[in-house]
Amino acid sequence: MGLKRSVTESEKLEKKCKIVAAARAAFEYLSFHDISMSFLAERTGLAKGTIYLYFETKESVFLSVLAHEIRNWFLSMHQSPDIDFLFQSGPNSPMIPEKIAAIFAGSTKNNPKMVELLAFLKPVLEEKISPPEWAHFKDQVKAQMMEFSKILVSKGWFSHEKFAMRFVFQAYTGLIGMYQMSSISKYEGDSSKSAAQRNEFYLMLHTLLQTLYLGLQAGRTSNVSPQTPTLQMEL
Secondary structure: OOOOOOOOHHHHHHHHHHHHHHHHHHOOOOOHHHOOHHHHHHHHOOOHHHHHHHOOOHHHHHHHHHHHHHHHHHHHHHOOOOOOHHHHHOOOOOOHHHHHHHHHHHHHHOOHHHHHHHHOOOOOHHHHOOHHHHHHHHHHHHHHHHHHHHHHHHOOOOOOHHHHHHHHHHHHHHHHHHHHHHOOOOOOOOHHHHHHHHHHHHHHHHHHHHHHHHHHHHHHHOOOOOOOOOOOOOO
């Protein structure tokens, strides 16, 4: 008797989510290169051919994993205890740059796999995904950036959504570049050295975020016209 085929959209979505969840769980203790489609089939109890019905490549699976991690990143910033700092302290607090950096850097530290995947989004994942998948991913990220920019304005962090969007975009691209330059290769150092390097990365990220915020606020007070980063941006 053959395997029962999914016939409803909810069943298809359930299987797709099951595959993504298995890849995400495996990525906690295995590298991207150690996880194969056969491995995911074994972990999900699905036939390998079924996996390919939902994802043409392993890179497509991990693009969905990354999209999930980015959603969690934005959600954790929405829920940060520092998000209402301005309401509690007033707009003239000297701690404002520190708190906005804490929101982003703290949430990034709580989502380390997101940063790791972002670091090889273009050199690895983009190489084996379809143009529609890439476009859909970019649209998802842009939508979340825009939504969070509105939240930052509503909470008083920025006076204009365009300033907020610029900050969010610069924070996103900055953490990718800094991680690529500062992360320890698997060919060098031991685990203790890697831990120290990660701590240094988050410290540098925190400093970068404070600098970005202060720079944008200085631009606002000097009557620099806010411009939204082009939405053709390479995420």
